[in-house]
Amino acid sequence: MAKFDINNLAEALYEATEGKSHEEQQKLIRAALVMLKKNGVVSRADELLEHFEKIHDKNHNTVRAEISSKTKLTEKEHHEIQTFIKHKHKAEHVIMEETEDKELLGGVKIKVGDTLYDGSLKSKLKKLEDYLVK
């Protein structure tokens, strides 16, 4: 028997549930959970959700971004960053998660997947330090 793979299960679940009614989806989810139990990996349900999310994002051309700034972003800044990400990553939808980080001193740090745009004052000062020391 092939090895049980959470990623495969997530893919199967996504394909099966797509475009189905709410009740049917509930049924399928229950079946997936039973499968997890059978394989003794209920504790990895989080992973299933993570993979499911990824597949969904990919199919709906959605990217998730983590944005940290010293102070809360204004409406305008929020919008600008959103357009920037849409443009750079050719995405239709952007889900933004904003956090405040006093240590940045200023500017913003945008992380989309494993790509980082570090426009914070802290990193700029660090770069200046390296440059002057050289």
Place this chain on the structure above:
Amino acid sequence: MSKSNLVENLKQAIGEFKAETKAEKVGVVQEVFDGVAKVSGLSNIKASEMVSFAHGEVGVALNLEADSVGVIILGDFSKIKEGDEVRATGKILEVPVGKGTIGRVVNALGQAIDGKGAIKADATYPVERVASGVITRQGVDQPVQTGIKAIDALIPIGRGQRELIIGDRQTGKTAIAIDTILNQKGQNLICVYVSIGQKDSKLRKLETRLREGGAMDYTVVVSAGASESAALSYIAPYAGVAIAEYFMDQGQDVLIIYDDLSKHAVAYREISLLLRRPPGREAYPGDVFYLHSRLLERACRRNKEAGGGSITALPIIETQAGDISAYIPTNVISITDGQIFLETDLFYKGIRPAVNVGFSVSRVGSAAQIKAMKKVSGTLKLDLAQFRELEAFSQFGSDLDESTKKTLDRGRRAVEMLKQPQYSPVIVENQVVALYALTRGYMDDVPVEKIKEFEAGLIDYASANAKAFMKEVKEKAMWSEGEEANIKKAISDFKAVFGK
């Protein structure tokens, strides 16, 4: 510099500085142990690309998997913890190279560790580089004079050759390497000594010895000590050869010594097992042959069109109980162009350097011997081979025929003459004179225990009374007939004086 000047300069420097925000690839440390880390993210990373950790530590990506990267950490890994951010640098690992490295001791990353300030680099070279191709190469035809009679006469090494030095612990492997470096004064050969997993005390002793002998004027020492991580031991020889390649690219001849590649293989085995690569024979990974072949292939002699220059490699391998058929020794023997085999038995018999002439070969070297040396050493190898064959028999009885006796006598004298103390290299003209006297039979009636004394005396005498012969050998690599008569006369004259 005045205060206002300083401020002005600083202002200007800050004015010139531009901080651009670029897209960077980042990852997160998932697990870290024993000098390796598993990092998620970091998509599009290249193999052996440098990554930087949160506290400035540097790592190299070795294992590229579907959604994680196996990284070896170069340096201190105690501060790195799970969840730390890792940034890709987009650069392959490089070391600073240039004339500023000469006379210095550097670590595997090319940073100075001798307390004499930072290295002034002329350029940076990638640690991993593809070796020179076939078109750019040329045959080996110039000698490296090691100053060791047994080697220069019987197992000659040419510029661009790869000659393995192999033997058990404490048989004088490093001694041969050091003597060779010491003998390169004024020979237009830059030396790079790479110490891999050696005791720091040994390295210190060696460096002091080289400095005293004036050899640090043309030598670079690269060190990855026993207390440093396996990752640095793994990188060190590649860093060393990158430093050597810089000099070769300037058209210079370079000698590089890897001391030793057994420890290098062990370090690589450690890394590979930690990165969960499948183990093979003796638990070494499958690519351990490629590990050494790609390193030693970078030794070469380049032709004029390609800019000239050469790298001669002297890798050292330590065997266990004389077993040269173990995995790493056989690998490196097959990669190199010959080996110098050192034996414990010979060492304790007092035959030092303990070179086993029967097992040692140099596959390209004889083309690189000077003509005079070829003339005198040609019969020496035969003499020694016959001697060894008869020596075993002769121990049973004493009634030997005349010719056997003669062979034995000659052999004993040859063995005696090839003995040489450490740190006392002999220049090639002197070697030729001594070997000439030996192979032409002038020493046959000198008592064996007086051979050393005779040799030293003869060299002194010839230096004073056969100057023209020495000069010819040195400059034209061969003697003329007229000078041969002179040296014959000088030897006969000296013999008449010797012993009186």
